[in-house]
Amino acid sequence: MNGWTSRLSLAKLLWSKYMFSNYLDDMRSYVELEKHLYELLYSEGQAHGLDCRKFKVPYCNTTFSDGTPCQDGNPIFSARNESNGEILRVVLDEDIDTLVSYHDKEMNCELVLVGKVALLDKLKKEMCNWIKSQSSSSHIEGAVMD
Numbered sequence: 051m052n053g054w055t056s057r058l059s060l061a062k063l064l065w066s067k068y069m070f071s072n073y074l075d076d077m078r079s080y081v082e083l084e085k086h087l088y089e090l091l092y093s094e095g096q097a098h099g100l101d102c103r104k105f106k107v108p109y110c111n112t113t114f115s116d117g118t119p120c121q122d123g124n125p126i127f128s129a130r131n132e133s134n135g136e137i138l139r140v141v142l143d144e145d146i147d148t149l150v151s152y153h154d155k156e157m158n159c160e161l162v163l164v165g166k167v168a169l170l171d172k173l174k175k176e177m178c179n180w181i182k183s184q185s186s187s188s189h190i191e192g193a194v195m196d
Contacts, residue, residue, distance in 0.1 A: 060185055065129050070167050073123070073142070080121045083167075087127040087140065087177070096176050098185035106130045109137055127177070131184050136178045151176060 070083045088107060095102040110128035112120050123142030137160040144166045146163045154160040163176050 070170065073126075073167060074121075074144070077119075077121065080145070084126060087174075089129075090174055091129055091181060093168060094181040095184075098182055100181070100185050104132045110139060120174055134184070136180075136184065137161070138177065139163070140177065149173065184191055 070079055070086070073083045082169050084085045091105065091107065092102050095105070107129045108125070109125070110125050110129040112125070112128075114120060123144075125139045126142045127140040128138065139160060139162045141162065141164045143164055146164055146166055149163065149165040149172045151161065151163050154162065161180055163173055165173050
C-alpha cells in the first residue's frame, strides 16, 4: 500500500467512526449503521460465492409490538443462514471496552458479537470471518444437492 492509499484508508476509517458515533441519538445515523453492516454481509457474501438470498436478515426482532423500531443496538445486525441454521447477532453496548464473542449454550448455532461502536472495525472483521465460514458449509451443501 502506498502512502496515498494508506491516507485514504485512514480517512475512510475515521469517517465511519465519526459518522456512526452518535447512532444512539440520531435515527439517521442508526439506520445508516444498520445499512452499512447489511451491505457488508452482501458484499462479503458475494466475494465468497454465497447466495445471500438464503440469509434471513434481520433475523432478530428489531421493533416493539406497536411497530416502533427499537434502535438500541441490541441487535444492530442479525442474520440466519437458512441453509445450515447458523445465526450471527451483533450487539452494540457502549459500556464494554473490549470485543466479546460467544456461542449460545443451548444449540451452539448462534455467534454473538458484543462491543461498542469504537470497535466497529473489529466487529466487522469478526463478521467477515463468520460470513467466510458460511461459504465453506454452503458449498458443501450445494455439492451434495447437485
